[in-house]
Amino acid sequence: MTISTKHEEILQETAALVENVTDWKTTLSAVCAVLRKNIPYYNWVGYYFANFETQTLHLTAFDGPPVEHQVIPFGKGICGQVAISNENFVVPDVNAQDNYLACSVHVKSEIVIPLFMEGKNIGQIDIDSNTIDPFTPADEQLLETINAQVATIIPTDYLN
Ligand code: SME
Numbered sequence: 001m002t003i004s005t006k007h008e009e010i011l012q013e014t015a016a017l018v019e020n021v022t023d024w025k026t027t028l029s030a031v032c033a034v035l036r037k038n039i040p041y042y043n044w045v046g047y048y049f050a051n052f053e054t055q056t057l058h059l060t061a062f063d064g065p066p067v068e069h070q071v072i073p074f075g076k077g078i079c080g081q082v083a084i085s086n087e088n089f090v091v092p093d094v095n096a097q098d099n100y101l102a103c104s105v106h107v108k109s110e111i112v113i114p115l116f117m118e119g120k121n122i123g124q125i126d127i128d129s130n131t132i133d134p135f136t137p138a139d140e141q142l143l144e145t146i147n148a149q150v151a152t153i154i155p156t157d158y159l160n
Contacts, residue, residue, distance in 0.1 A: 077101035
């Protein structure tokens with residue numbers, strides 16, 4: 001798949017961010033903001049990270065309206081399922097999902113892409129959209145590449 005010019009520009013912007021880190025969580029929020037600013041159907045963009053001891057995901061950085069789900073148990077909702085499956089989860093229509101945690105009545109679709117560090121699924125990027133069925137394989141490719149960039153700035157404590 002050829003990468004679009006728009007996605008190339010985004011990746012250049014996020015690459016520059018991860019190369020200049022003072023505080024990694026601030027950088028992560030900035031990465032979320034770049035995505036949300038550039039892609040009209042990305043209405044909320046956030047990163048959750050796993051605590052393997054408590055088997056929960058924790059909202060660590062985001063851009064968009066505040067959300068209720070700061071902590072999500074493994075297995076619950078789309079995010080919690082990805083913590084277990086280690087696979088991308090694209091949801092064209094959230095209303096068709098049984099195991100889904102609603103954040104806003106406006107959200108119609110969602111994409112969650114796991115973030116791997118040294119081969120371990122330690123977290124994920126989660127994007128909510130107010131558009132129905134907007135995500136394509138190009139979104140998955142973009143977000144996988146961004147997660148690989150972001151993995152370089154996450155403290156290794158997150159492997160535990
Ligand atoms: N909808 C998610 C919960 C997180 S919010 O989208 C920010 C889920 O079902 O896991």
